[in-house]
Amino acid sequence: MEEKKPRLGELLVEYGLITTNQLKEALRRQAQVGGQIGSILIEMGFITTDDLLNFLSKQLGVPSANLLKLDIDPEVLKLLPIDKIKTMKVLPIGVDESGVTLAMVNPNDMMTLNEVEFTLGRKVQPVVVPSAQMEAAIKSLSSGKFEVLRAEDIERELKKEKKKKPPNIITLLKYLAKSEATDMLLTAGVPPSIKLNNEVIRASLENLTPADCERYAREMLSEKGWSIFEKRGDYDFAVTYPEIGRFRVSLYRQRRSISITVRHVAEII
CATH class of the missing domain: 3.30.300.160 (Type II secretion system, protein E, N-terminal domain)
Structure with a gap:
């Protein structure tokens, strides 16, 4: 039986260019919007274009071009x-x-x-x-x-x-972690927003759809957490992304969508 060749994402993990968690996030994004895994990893900021091209060049035995x-x-x-x-x-x-x-x-x-x-x-x-x-x-x-x-x-x-694609949850969480905002608000019908000095500031992005908000919620929840939320209609939980930080998340079921509030929990050493 012919041995199955490892996929690009698996090879990048094996060679230490990305982490297993980053690959999982990128694969989830790929399932939602399509595209090639290498370009998605670049889009999500998990690998640089030059690092990916250098790796592909060595693996394929051909030059690369940016x-x-x-x-x-x-x-x-x-x-x-x-x-x-x-x-x-x-x-x-x-x-x-x-x-x-x-x-x-x-x-x-x-x-x-x-x-x-x-x-x-x-x-x-x-x-x-x-x-x-x-x-x-x-x-x-x-x-x-x-x-x-x-x-x-x-x-x-x-x-x-x-701009045509809704931003991925990793990009949004990275932005929140780096900003001085207290919260990020994700609601259908308006762009992603942050709360800064008690003022709500909307990003210059497309309005989110109910499907976008559900996707964000599912990305941050475990299957068990999603089941609890579906039964209750609201749910508070904490989630940690090793490369970004820890976040408190509140979900609330609206009539046809989900309202999400995310707060970055600053680490105290």
Whole structure:
């Protein structure tokens, strides 16, 4: 029987680049919003882009590229039709006498590599890039119009995409722990808010949905805790995230949603 290969997240834990708890949080986030685990770990601040790329480069045996540090010339972009760039999820980023440097999310995809080499009639050198950067780069390219693809264009697209997603609970708790706010309020119909000097300040984010609030509650609760909350309609508990801190959480069942208040418990040494 063929031995099952360890997944990227498991390898990152094995090599000490992330913790088991961080992987669990990232996998939970992935189940909710989709995407590749590497890009989610970057989004959640558990690993840097450069650290992930260095690791992938060693594991896959190919160079890596950070698209947020590159400006790609239009003549290079024109090497492949935009429809192939979109469907194959590849991006030519350089060309010289030896061939074409091709950014890929999966540089081991030999079928795609062979097809690109056949299309170009040139040798291709694959380099690995994060999937979120690839998606952002493709969205930045307008059909039929090739201009310089700048790092700032890709970064802008990444920020746009990030705004569409509700912030993950880890990001919110990190913010609360670092701020001077007494509480964070998570309620459907308004953005995440903090309470500072008895004033409620709303974040410049999208309004939360009932589904967002339920997800936050489930993420912080054990299965037993969730069962208790469902029976009672309200629940107070404490939760600890080793990398962030300890928090007191109050849940209250509203008509069609859940209201959440979170307080950071400062450690006294």
